[in-house]
Amino acid sequence: MVLTIISAHVRATDIQDEDLKAVYLFRFAMLIDWESRPESDTRFRFCSDNENPVSQRLAEVVKQKPDQATFTLLNLSIQSDLRCDVVYTSSSDRDYVADLRKRSNSALLVGEGRRFIDAGGMVAFKRVNNRIKPLIHLGNIEGSAFRLRSQLLSIAVVIKGDRP
Numbered sequence: 749m750v751l752t753i754i755s756a757h758v759r760a761t762d763i764q765d766e767d768l769k770a771v772y773l774f775r776f777a778m779l780i781d782w783e784s785r786p787e788s789d790t791r792f793r794f795c796s797d798n799e800n801p802v803s804q805r806l807a808e809v810v811k812q813k814p815d816q817a818t819f820t821l822l823n824l825s826i827q828s829d830l831r832c833d834v835v836y837t838s839s840s841d842r843d844y845v846a847d848l849r850k851r852s853n854s855a856l857l858v859g860e861g862r863r864f865i866d867a868g869g870m871v872a873f874k875r876v877n878n879r880i881k882p883l884i885h886l887g888n889i890e891g892s893a894f895r896l897r898s899q900l901l902s903i904a905v906v907i908k909g910d911r912p
Contacts, residue, residue, distance in 0.1 A: 765873075765880055766801040766802045767805055769880060770809050772882060773834055774809050774810065774813075774817070776834055776871070776882075777792040777817070779897045779900035781896075783893050783895065785833070791817050791818055792818075793818050793834075794818065794820070795822050795830060795834070795835045795855075796821055797822045797838075797839070798821075798837070799821060802836060806819060806836065807819045807821075829853075833854075834855060835848060835852050835856070836859070837857070837869075838859065841867065845859070845864065845868045846867075853893070854893040856894065857869050858871045858872070860873055861874060861883075869888060870885060870888045876905060882904040884900075884904045884905070887910045
């Protein structure tokens, strides 16, 4: 019995924050009504602006589902619109987030913490009661080319109101 408890504890602690965030990112795409995506576009496009543990793990998740998604590590020095459905960034710099929003206007922009939301980000990962949860600012999503489904809103901490 002690061995069962220890092995269950080891399995539970094997899941790192970046693993959970990567799975969240992947699932976000399925919990959104994409109004601007062509029906012929069958694979979701995930992007990240830098190589970090979350983007590395997301790339691994996407690699396991090549018929459902693609992953691109962005080169932001090229001044063009980003062709992404979900963009993950670890930056919370206001000017940087504004530039990402402008260049990926039909994408869900996801980052880390309240500072990211305050900089204009749409969804951020936040620790609540020692668990990672999505923090969604509805004002920052308003006017986007997609709608969040109730299933996503039901698992998130939701902020209502105007954009900061």
